[in-house]
Amino acid sequence: MLKVIDAVVEFAGGTRALDGVSMEVEPGETVAVVGESGSGKTTLARAILGLQPLKSGQVEFHGEVQTGVRARLAERVGMVWQDPYASIDPRWRVERIVREPADLMGKTLDVPALLTSVGLEPAFATRYPHEMSGGQRQRVAIARALALRPPxxxxxxxxxxxxLSVQAQILNLLQDIRAELGSAFLYISHDLGTVRYLADRVIVMQNGKIVEQGPSESLFENPQQPYTQALIAAQPRIEQLGVIPG
Ligand SMILES: Nc1ncnc2c1ncn2[C@@H]1O[C@H](COP(=O)(O)OP(=O)(O)O)[C@@H](O)[C@H]1O
Ligand SMILES: [Mg+2]
Structure with missing residues (x-):
């Protein structure tokens, strides 16, 4: 359903944030993108959404070249960003935030049902972002991303x-939604523990390039590249954390 073909993104100064990236996502599949900070993961997401112009290469949805037309995109791709403070407009009430993609498409939306589906009381519709916790804000961002049931x-x-205590709740929510919608997920993370638990397939990025990819199980059991081996080795394991005071 999604095809990125030889994508190159270059920033001023010559940083190649994407240096010839090709990848695909099949319908219903969960693909994780991992790699240390600065490896190009967010740039890849922005390029897929058409928010980041490519120097060369292209992005296709179902064989159709992505042109960056916002209204069409809202129906195809739901986006959940890292920081729910930055990704939702602080001046808007929840109702307007979650309605915007549907409004762009001229579609009706059952806001109370949508809020309930992400574990929020319908009464949250009248709240402002600053009246909510970080976890509640991320639930709003997820509701907005999923309002049009994007594939x-x-x-x-x-x-x-x-x-930490809220992270598991949000992950469980994403899992439930994924099962209910049957949508494909592109899941960017440097938390290999959750990636192993969530992903069908894993793509490893380093310096704007894909250095390894494969089915989740074989990649974790038998990583081929030294970089992947190092990422997995650097992952803290629960049994090594011991007792944490407090
Ligand atoms: N707007 C920008 N201007 C210049 N350089 C950028 C910009 N955004 C990202 N970069 C650079 O591109 C590289 C990849 O960044 P990013 O995609 O944010 O990585 P990640 O999400 O994996 O941490 C980094 O070297 C980063 O400094
Ligand atoms: Mg990032």
Whole structure:
């Protein structure tokens, strides 16, 4: 359903944030993108959404070249960003935030049902973002992303800005929604623990390039590249954390 073909993104100064990236996502599949900070993961998401112009290469949805027309995109791709503060307009009430993609498409939306589906009381519709916790804000961002039931959902480190106790709730919510919608997920994360638990397939990025990709299980059990081996080795394991005071 999604095809990125030899995408190159270059920033001023010559940083190649994407250096010839080709990847695909099949309908209903969950693909994780991992790699250390600065490896190009967010740039890949922005390029897929048409928010980041390509120097060369292209992005296709169902064989159709992505042109960056916003209204069409809202129906195809739901996007959940890392920071729910930055990604939702602080001056808008929840109702307007979650309605915007549907309004762009001229579609009606059952806001109370949508809020309920992400675990929020319908009464949240009248709240402003500053009247909610980080986890509640991310639920609003997820509701907005999923309002049009898009066939592809991209999550860019959706739990990284949240408290540990809330992270698991949001992950469970994303899991439930994925099962209910049957949508494909492109899940960007540097948390390999959750990637292993969520993803069918894993793409490893380093310096704007894909260095390894494969089915989740074989990649974790038998990583081929030294970079992938190092990423997996650098992952803290629960049994090594021991007892944390407090
Ligand atoms: N707007 C920008 N201007 C200049 N350089 C950028 C910009 N956005 C990202 N970069 C650079 O591109 C590279 C990839 O960044 P990014 O895609 O944000 O990585 P990641 O999400 O994996 O941490 C980094 O070297 C980053 O500094
Ligand atoms: Mg990023």
């Amino acid at each position: 592809l959902v991209i999550c860019d480190e959706p739990t990284a800005a949240l408290d």
